[in-house]
Amino acid sequence: MVAICCLFAVVLPDSTCNICQDNNVKCVNETHFSFCSNGVSPDQLIGCPDGQVCTTMGRICMPQGAPAACTEVDCPACDGLSPFVCTSRTTFQTCNGNELGDQIIKCKDNTFCSMKSGKYCVDRCVALSLQPTFECDREA
16 A cells, blocks of 8 residues: 555656646546547547546546546636636636636536637637637536
């Protein structure tokens, strides 16, 4: 058991988001990945099954508790200028100046948060045409 903990400690610091790993995938967040292959579109995201995380191991998705390859999530903060910010791929929240307000708004099914589009929630293709990843690439 001690050896496994030590192995995990070595794996985590070297792992980053959106970098092709030895297992030929890049984890874009804790639960989604894309393949690192010329034959597969780089914007094709695949989700791990519920309760699993994307790893750098041979088996791409492992049960939660395994070391996730990507835990960094960079979401926009309220800047005092915008009335809303994306708080996940499918939700956005009101801003009161530089602070998040209490109201959380969920996008309609099959749409994703995109303040950059000027439409709040758009289909996946539109959201990813404005930038390589979602504005806030995490689960709601």
